[in-house]
Structure formats: C-alpha cells, structure tokens
Amino acid sequence: MSVTPAEVRLAARLGPREVFGAFWTHPVLRAALKAILTIWVTTTLTFFLIRLMPGSPVDLKIDELMQTSNGALTYDDARAIASGLFSIDLNAPLHEQYLSFMGNVLHGNLGNSFLSAGTSVTSIILAVLPWTLFAVGTGLLLSFSVGIALGLLAAYRRNSFFDRLVTTGGSVVSSIPNYLLALMIVVILGSQLRLIPIAQMRGAFSPGMHPGFTLDFIGDIFYHASLPITIFFLTQLGNWILSMRSATLAALDEDYVVAARARGLTDGRITTAYVGRNAILPLVTQFAIATGFVLGGAVVIEQIFVYEGIGLRLLAAINQRDYPLVQGILLITTTAVVIANLAADLLYGRLDPRIGRAGGATG
Amino acid sequence: MIETLRLLSRRPVALIGLGGVIFFVLLAYVAPLVVSLQDAPDVTSVYLSPSLAHPLGTDYQGRDVLNQIVHGGADILTVAFLAAFISTAIAVTFGSLSATLGGRFDAATLGLTDIVLTIPQLIVLIVVAAIVHPSSFLVMAVILALLQWASLLRQVRAQVLSLKERDYVEAARSLDLGIFHIIFREMLPNMTSYIVIHFILAMTQAIYAQVGLIILGLVPLSGENWAIMLYFARDQGALYFRDSLWYILSPILAIVLFQLSLVSLASGLEDIFNPRLRAA
Numbered sequence: 001m002s003v004t005p006a007e008v009r010l011a012a013r014l015g016p017r018e019v020f021g022a023f024w025t026h027p028v029l030r031a032a033l034k035a036i037l038t039i040w041v042t043t044t045l046t047f048f049l050i051r052l053m054p055g056s057p058v059d060l061k062i063d064e065l066m067q068t069s070n071g072a073l074t075y076d077d078a079r080a081i082a083s084g085l086f087s088i089d090l091n092a093p094l095h096e097q098y099l100s101f102m103g104n105v106l107h108g109n110l111g112n113s114f115l116s117a118g119t120s121v122t123s124i125i126l127a128v129l130p131w132t133l134f135a136v137g138t139g140l141l142l143s144f145s146v147g148i149a150l151g152l153l154a155a156y157r158r159n160s161f162f163d164r165l166v167t168t169g170g171s172v173v174s175s176i177p178n179y180l181l182a183l184m185i186v187v188i189l190g191s192q193l194r195l196i197p198i199a200q201m202r203g204a205f206s207p208g209m210h211p212g213f214t215l216d217f218i219g220d221i222f223y224h225a226s227l228p229i230t231i232f233f234l235t236q237l238g239n240w241i242l243s244m245r246s247a248t249l250a251a252l253d254e255d256y257v258v259a260a261r262a263r264g265l266t267d268g269r270i271t272t273a274y275v276g277r278n279a280i281l282p283l284v285t286q287f288a289i290a291t292g293f294v295l296g297g298a299v300v301i302e303q304i305f306v307y308e309g310i311g312l313r314l315l316a317a318i319n320q321r322d323y324p325l326v327q328g329i330l331l332i333t334t335t336a337v338v339i340a341n342l343a344a345d346l347l348y349g350r351l352d353p354r355i356g357r358a359g360g361a362t363g
Numbered sequence: 364m365i366e367t368l369r370l371l372s373r374r375p376v377a378l379i380g381l382g383g384v385i386f387f388v389l390l391a392y393v394a395p396l397v398v399s400l401q402d403a404p405d406v407t408s409v410y411l412s413p414s415l416a417h418p419l420g421t422d423y424q425g426r427d428v429l430n431q432i433v434h435g436g437a438d439i440l441t442v443a444f445l446a447a448f449i450s451t452a453i454a455v456t457f458g459s460l461s462a463t464l465g466g467r468f469d470a471a472t473l474g475l476t477d478i479v480l481t482i483p484q485l486i487v488l489i490v491v492a493a494i495v496h497p498s499s500f501l502v503m504a505v506i507l508a509l510l511q512w513a514s515l516l517r518q519v520r521a522q523v524l525s526l527k528e529r530d531y532v533e534a535a536r537s538l539d540l541g542i543f544h545i546i547f548r549e550m551l552p553n554m555t556s557y558i559v560i561h562f563i564l565a566m567t568q569a570i571y572a573q574v575g576l577i578i579l580g581l582v583p584l585s586g587e588n589w590a591i592m593l594y595f596a597r598d599q600g601a602l603y604f605r606d607s608l609w610y611i612l613s614p615i616l617a618i619v620l621f622q623l624s625l626v627s628l629a630s631g632l633e634d635i636f637n638p639r640l641r642a643a
Contacts, residue, residue, distance in 0.1 A: 038478045042487070049494050175626040177571045179578060180615050183593070183602070187611050191603050198603075289480065296485025300575045304597075314486070315579060318493040330490050337483045 031345040035338045042334045046327050047101055051094070058082055060321065061114075110331065111324035113317075121328035124313065129332065131204040132302070132309030135225040136294050139232025144287060146233075147240020152276060154241065155248035166241055174238030179300040182231050186304060201227060202306040227305045232294055243286060247279035254278070281352050288344035292337040370635045377631020383624025387617075391436025401430050402587070410606040420609040422592070423599045428613050431587055435614065438500070438588040439570060440621075445504035446569035450511035451562050455554075457512075458519030459546045462527065472516070479513040488572055492581040503582065507569045515561045522557065526550045556636035563629040567622050574618060589614035 051058060065078040073081070092100070104111070110121035150170075154163040173181075190198035205211070205220050222229075251257065252275060260270050299311030306312065310329055317325040371377050405425035413420045419428035461472040488510060497503040523546070526532060535549050551558075576582050577590035580598075584591050592614040601607040 034474070034477055034481075037474070038481045041478050042482055045487075046490065049491065171626065171630070172623065175567065175622050176619050177574060177622065179575055180619055183597075183611065183615060186602050187608065191605060192608055292481065292483040293485070296483045296488075297575075299486060299489055300579060303579060314489065318489070318581070326490055326493065330486060333483050333486050338481055341481050 027349060028346060031342055035342045038338050039331070039335055043102065043105055043331060044098075046330055047098055050323060050327065051097065061323075064321075105331065110328035113325050114320070114322045121325050124325060125310065125328055125332050128308060128310045128313045129336075131221075131225070131307065132295070132298055132311060133336070134221070135228040135307065135309065136232060136291070136298055138225065139229040140236060140287070140290060140294055142229070143233045143236035144240055144283075147237050148244045148276075148280065148283070150237075151241040151244025152248050152271070152279070155245045155252065155279075156271075158249065163245075167245060170238030170241040172238070173234055174236070174242075176235065178231050178235040178297045179304060181235060182227070182301050182304045185227065185231070196227070198227075198305075204308040225307065228298070228301050228307050228309075231301055232298075235297075236290060236294065239286070239290070240283065243283055244279060247282055248275055251275045251279045281348070284344050284348050284351065288337075288341040291340040295333055295337060367632075367635060371631060374631045374634060376627045377634070380624045380627030380629075380631055383620060384628055387436060387621045387624065388440065390433060391440045394433045395437065398430065398433050400434050400587070401427055410601075410604060410610065412606065413609055419613045420607075422610045423595070423601055423607070428592075428610050431592055432589065432613050432617055435588040435592060436617065436621075438586060439573065439590060439618075442500050442504050442507070442573055443566040443569040445500060446507035446511065446573075447562050447565035449504060449508035450565050450569075451515060451558060453508065453512040454515035454561075455519055455551070455558060458516040459523045459550060460542075461516075462520045462523035463542055463546060469520075473520075476513045476516050479510065480517075484510045485572060485575065488576065489579065489581060492576050496583055498583045498585070503573065504569070507572055510572075511565055511568055515558075515565070518557065518561070519554065522554050523550055526553060556632065560629050560632050560636070563625050563632075567625050567629075570618065570622060589617050 061082045062075065062078045065081055066073050066075065069078070108122060110125075113119045113121055113124055147170075150166050154166045157163050185196070186198055189196045201224055203224055205217065205224055209217055209220050211217060257270060257274050260274050265274075298309065299314055301307070302309045302311035303315055310333065314326065314329045317323075317329065371381060403426070405421075408417075408421050408425040409423060411417055411421040411425075417427050417429065419432065422428055422431070457472055461469045488506065491506060495502070495506065497506055527550075532545060532549055535545050540548075573582075574590040574593070577584070577588070578593050578597065580594055584594065593611070596602060596607070596611045596614075601611055
C-alpha cells in the first residue's frame with residue numbers, strides 16, 4: 001500500500017487542535033461537546049462557590065460544629081469532620097480537592113446528605129425528581145400542543161376576532177410571573193371561593209396510596225399535580241401561540257405554499273404537510289429552552305402548592321444548609337436541561353434535512 | 364424621537380403600556396416623597412377590609428396596605444433597572460466586539476453564550492443567592508445581570524455581522540477610525556430600537572427573578588417592597604385567611620400590572636420599529 005504525500009501531510013497535521021476542530025464542525029459531536037462543557041462549567045462553578053466564597057458552606061459548617069460542641073472541638077477537629085461531611089480533603093491543595101470532587105461526580109457519587117446520615121444524595125434526588133419531571137413535562141407538552149393548534153388557527157384567521165382574542169389573551173397571561181398566578185389561584189380559588197381543596201392537593205400523591213400502575217394511583221398523581229400542571233400550561237401557552245402564529249404567517253408567504261396551492265392540493269394537506277411542518281421547526285429549539293425556564297420556575301411553584309418535587313427539596317436543603325444535596329440537585333437539574341437541549345438539537349437535525357448537511361447552518 | 368412618540372400615540376396598547384410605566388415610576392419614586400411611611404403596627408386593626416381610611420385594607424400587623432404599596436416600589440424598580448442596564452451593557456459590548464473581531468474571541472464568546480443560555484437560570488440563581496446572600500442592590504443586580512445577557516448578545520452579534528458589510532462602515536474602516544468608533548458611533552445608533560426593546564424585556568426578567576428569590580426568602584429582607592410583602596403574607600399564613608384578600612392581591616397586582624405595562628410598551632415599540640410587522 002503506497003502512502004500519498006497528501007496523506008502524510010494530513011497525518012502530521014492531526015494534532016489536538018485538528019481533532020477538536022473535527023469535533024467542532026460535526027454537528028452531532030459539537031452538540032454533545034457543548035452539552036458536556038455546560039455540565040462541566042456548572043459543576044466547577046458550584047465547587048468554587050462552595051469552597052472559596054468568604055462565609056462559604058464549608059466555613060459555616062466548621063463554625064457551626066465548633067459552636068454546638070461548646071469548645072470541645074478545636075478548629076482542626078471541626079475541619080476534619082467537615083471534610084468528611086463534604087467528602088473533600090480540606091488539607092489537600094485546592095486543585096487536588098477539585099480533581100477528587102470531579103472524580104466523585106463522574107462516578108455518580110454526589111456525597112451524603114448532612115441531615116439524614118448515610119442517605120446518599122443520589123437516592124434523595126431519585127425519589128423526588130420523577131414528580132417534578134412529570135408535572136413539568138405534562139404541563140409543557142400540553143401547552144405546546146394546544147398552543148401550536150391555536151397559533152396555527154390564529155394565523156389562518158389573521159385579524160379575526162378569534163385571532164385577537166387568542167394573541168392578546170396569550171400575551172397577557174404569559175407576562176404574568178407564573179408563581180404570582182399560582183398565588184392568585186391559592187388565594188382566590190382556594191381560600192376565598194373554596195372551590196379547590198388546596199390543603200388536600202398537597203404532596204405528590206395522597207397518603208396511604210400505594211405506588212403502582214393502578215388506575216387509582218394514576219388518577220391520584222394527576223389530581224395532586226393538576227395545579228402545577230395548570231400553571232405551567234397557562235403561563236407557557238401564550239409563547240407557543242405567538243411563536244406558532246408568526247412562524248405560520250411566514251410559512252404561508254413561502255413560494256412552495258403558493259406552488260402547492262397552484263397544484264390544487266387540498267387545504268388540509270397544505271396546512272399539515274407544507275405550512276405546519278415548516279412552522280413547527282423553530283419551535284423545537286424553543287421547547288428545549290422552555291424546559292430550563294419552567295424547571296426553574298417549578299422551584300417556586302412547588303413551594304407555593306407544597307408539591308413534593310425537586311424544587312421543594314431544594315428549598316428545604318437550602319434552609320437546612322444541606323449543601324451536598326443543594327449541589328447535587330443543581331447538577332442533576334442542569335444535566336436534565338442540557339440533555340433536553342441536546343435532544344432538541346439532534347431532533348432538529350432529523351426534522352430539518354437542511355441542517356447538518358455539509359456543516360450547514362447551526363445555532 | 365418625536366416620530367417614535369407620534370407612531371406610539373396611534374397604538375392604544377403601546378400607549379397604555381407607556382402610561383402604565385410612567386404611572387409606576389411616579390408611584391415608586393415620587394409618591395413616597397408626598398406620603399410618609401406609616402409602619403407602626405396596630406394590633407386593633409388587623410386585616411381590615413378596604414375602607415376610606417385604608418383604601419386597600421390592612422395587613423397582619425394592622426398597617427395600611429396602600430402605604431406599603433407606595434413605599435414598596437422603588438427597590439424593585441431600581442434593582443430591575445440596574446440589572447437590565449448591566450446585562451445590556453455586557454451584551455452590547457461583547458456582542459459587537461465578538462462580531463467585529465471574529466476568530467477565537469468570537470468562538471469563545473459564542474461558546475460561553477450557549478452555556479449560559481442552556482443552564483436552568485433560576486435554579487442556578489437560587490443556589491447562588493442562597494450561598495452569596497446578596498444584601499445590596501448592586502450585588503443583587505449584578506447576579507441577575509450575569510445570567511441575563513446571553514440572548515441579547517446573540518442578537519447584537521447577528522446585527523453587527525450584517526451591519527459590518529454596509530458601505531458607511533467600510534468607509535469608517537478605511538478612514539481608520541478605530542474599532543470603538545465604528546461600534547459605538549457608526550453601528551450602535553442603528554441598533555437603538557433593538558436595544559431599547561431588549562432593555563425593557565430584561566427589566567421584566569429581572570423583576571421575575573428578583574421577586575421569586577424574595578418570596579422564597581433567599582435574599583436578606585430589609586425595608587419595604589412588594590415582594591417582601593408577599594413573603595410575609597405567605598410566612599404569616601395570610602394566604603389562607605378570607606379577610607386578607609386585598610393585602611395579598613395588592614402587591615401581586617402591582618407587580619403584574621407593571622410587568623404588563625413593560626411588555627405592552629415593548630411590543631408596541633417592536634411594531635413601530637419593525638416596518639414589516641407594521642404593514643401586516
């Protein structure tokens with residue numbers, strides 16, 4: 001086998017920069033690389049916030065240990081205990097602390113909760129995360145599908161009464177902060193009119209219910225999640241209506257729609273296969289961004305409705321100064337959002353054949 | 364400017380938005396000078412319904428709610444304004460530098476922008492606030508701004524990339540007028556409309572995040588403001604009393620109406636500045 005001069009030159013040039021460059025131009029690898037980078041940045045940020053801030057959680061814990069022991073513990077003793085609690089060797093140089101911390105995270109070891117000794121952070125998160133994902137996911141999917149239908153219809157009936165009602169209503173409701181809407185529901189529908197048994201609906205499911213795939217249990221979890229779902233649905237709906245409406249209006253002007261009409265295709269076929277399909281594309285990316293936004297808002301919403309999800313746990317952990325748990329929840333939620341974005345990126349490439357070909361337009 | 368106001372006067376929604384913003388700015392900054400703060404608790408008048416003496420009723424300590432609404436706007440508005448200002452400054456400076464310089468600087472800025480756009484901002488904000496305990500306006504505004512600049516930066520960058528090819532920019536470059544002259548004197552005036560709209564929307568985001576943090580009790584509470592009223596309303600269980608309706612509804616309505624005013628003003632301006640939408 002003869003080696004051409006070009007191949008020799010290529011092999012010689014294949015340094016780390018070229019490999020990185022090759023990763024960067026490939027759309028799928030690039031999306032994956034970005035996802036990993038994002039998780040890494042958040043992890044690093046939390047590590048340094050917890051380790052280096054004046055009055056950082058580690059310092060606070062040491063102070064607390066010394067105070068509660070009434071002088072029985074010296075600073076070094078307290079520091080040693082804190083080291084154990086944070087699974088960080090505080091005597092090691094900072095970069096070694098960082099490396100061992102990252103190593104633990106990579107092995108899925110997020111440490112132990114301060115409060116319930118021996119309970120791993122991972123197990124606590126696994127117990128509450130599904131409820132949040134369930135409420136947020138249902139709310140988002142519901143608002144996405146209803147919003148798209150209404151937006152499409154509004155665009156078709158541009159400037160009609162229906163169009164005005166839907167767009168104004170949507171933009172008014174979506175500019176109300178979601179937790180204020182939640183407070184209004186509690187106050188007006190719950191306390192004033194007594195239409196909703198707010199207290200009964202707390203938690204992720206009724207006490208005494210046995211988790212399982214029974215009709216009762218599924219009904220029960222929907223019952224308990226219905227208020228958060230309603231809030232996510234109402235406050236996101238307007239965005240989807242407005243985005244879908246303007247995307248549809250833009251698509252309606254395209255030449256291929258005119259051509260499809262000229263070819264005598266039915267309106268139904270034009271709406272679904274030509275207009276709708278193209279109008280939905282940009283909304284896929286927005287969906288991923290909305291996931292992050294709604295997940296953040298869920299912390300406040302869960303607090304207001306006392307829904308046993310990850311947000312309620314995060315607040316409890318913050319109030320109890322349970323920092324390993326705080327850090328773990330931050331990492332998990334970030335990872336969840338990053339994965340949603342990655343999925344949207346990949347899905348977008350599949351849905352729109354123009355993307356990803358010949359390193360075409362991205363971002 | 365006059366042309367903008369003339370166009371604005373033809374759009375009822377934008378006009379209502381502008382009126383609302385002016386109303387709340389006057390309420391927050393001028394009204395407290397006229398009406399003195401009455402924060403002495405009065406246990407004999409807890410949770411009173413609206414009356415002539417107390418147009419919005421009283422709170423759990425018998426204090427006048429309207430008085431608290433008047434004195435509770437300045438903090439929220441100041442932090443929102445500062446946060447919007449800082450995030451806009453970051454976005455405009457780095458967005459235009461990134462587009463003009465290109466190369467590795469551009470790649471690094473874009474990468475960082477993508478990361479900030481992806482992370483769940485409110486959760487990061489909650490954790491950061493819980494650790495940092497922002498006690499001054501400025502610290503609070505900086506923290507809010509640091510998570511807000513990303514989407515505007517992308518848009519500024521895209522705008523500059525297209526403006527870069529215009530003749531007058533080429534001319535300025537060939538006259539060797541320097542990068543800061545080109546960005547701030549030649550390009551920026553063409554993006555004013557864009558930046559103003561984003562500034563307004565950044566204020567709404569800052570209010571959203573700020574009020575959320577205060578309601579959760581993650582920011583050291585001091586003084587009077589609408590969000591602190593809501594924090595105490597929850598803390599004191601006022602949510603579940605039937606008599607406390609106006610006490611809770613007043614700060615909620617103040618925040619919601621101010622948000623709505625900002626959003627309507629922004630969308631009105633967008634209609635005016637974007638002739639393609641205007642025609643439709």
